[in-house]
Amino acid sequence: MGEDTVKVGLMGLGTVGSGVVRLIEDHQEDLYHQTGRRIAIEKVLVRDRLKKRSVPFGKGLLTDRAEDLLENREIDIVVEVMGGIEPAREYIREALLQGKHVVTANKDLMALHGAELLSVAAEKGCDVFYEASVAGGIPILRALVEGFSSDRITKMIGIVNGTTNYILTEMKRRGAPFGEVLHQAQTLGYAEADPASDVDGLDAARKMAILGTLGFRIPLSLEEVKVRGIADVTPEDVQFAEQMGYILKLVGIAQQDHGKVEVSVQPALLSGDHPLASVEGVYNAVSVYGEAVGETMFYGPGAGEMPTATAVVSDLVTVIKQMRLGVNGRGTVAPYREKQLKSPREVFAKYFLRLHVADESGVMARLTQMFAEEEVSLEKVLQLPRSREKEAEIILITHTASLHQLSRVREQLEESDVVIRIQSDYRVEGGLSS
């Protein structure tokens, strides 16, 4: 191996790590033409050296000691695809202090400690790239940082979790039970080590914190992202939504109006003609609205071995090109805009509510009165056939109202003696009059 070889230390040889190894091997010639360097994997850090692997490796390459990578002076770049906060944070920090560049797919880490790691990198003149951390194989971070550098982004709305999109798609397509579909997503390598973070929306929230920071150029923290997952979504919600011309999806929304921002993750109803409504299975998509450019859309596989590996290896290529030019660590622009978060009075949307009410005369008038008192007008009202004795089911879609108004209506509904229960409520995106 000569001067023209770049040595890489790989941390993790699971779904993504194995894809990285395959891609580097299969595309070695193309990568060489683009970078002028051969890429050699020098050491691979794993938890269990004796585990059977899907990619063959000489025994000497695998190690369970991080020092074998961190203290190896020959290694120029560390690729971290282990996941989790610790010890990944400690290893990445140490790698940067040793002057090694870092490529990671770790959104847990970048959403929580990205600012700290990027500042260590800047001090040491090192690169940290993390394209794989958001929307797997879609080059969305590169698009935000480079493609939109001349514009001001006003809104990003996306399906950024492949596991939950796969689950909701299968629930809609064949009414499959939640547990069964989640198990399939795990087998396919889409889910996180702890799939609760997919289901409860946290994985998507981490990605939205990263998108918000890069897109709006503000220092957004994970706690500022409002999160609701899909655990309480029922097959009936999915079906009723469809009957009314909507598709239920877990979406991330980051919106900026008059310098104030809102960032959230929640199951929402998308009108059938919304660009995200047709995004199915493990696919992700992000619509980005720029003040000057208008609406753009990025679409592709959001998880899985090879799609995610393409993002990791593309980052690797960028680091190597920067090494040749001697410009590592100079490209990162820290967030520089002032951050102001919207209050619930400033967050506006339409809402879908499914109510179980007493099946008696005058109920509809009482319900509409409660909405009218909070000045929330209704776009659609649908009464469904009775599901139980003395109980009727009503679906309402409001016109645009603030989150504050919606909470006030909810309080009234909860206190009312005609409402038996609020079965579900969702934000609605798109539609003819929105």
Ligand SMILES: NC(=O)C1=CN([C@@H]2O[C@H](COP(=O)(O)OP(=O)(O)OC[C@H]3O[C@@H](n4cnc5c(N)ncnc54)[C@H](OP(=O)(O)O)[C@@H]3O)[C@@H](O)[C@H]2O)C=CC1
């Ligand atoms: N899977 C996907 O589709 C996507 C994943 N990501 C992110 O990529 C990262 C990796 O995900 P994925 O490949 O699915 O994860 P896996 O669980 O499949 O693989 C994790 C790998 O890291 C190793 N590892 C974990 N902890 C340690 C530790 N403390 N010390 C040494 N080795 C360790 C494991 O070793 P061993 O094999 O011995 O157990 C394993 O090889 C995560 O940050 C994830 O969020 C991002 C986008 C998509």
Ligand SMILES: N[C@@H](CC=O)C(=O)O
């Ligand atoms: N578990 C994640 C993997 C990619 O980030 C997902 O399902 O999207």
Ligand code: NA
């Ligand atoms: Na990506």
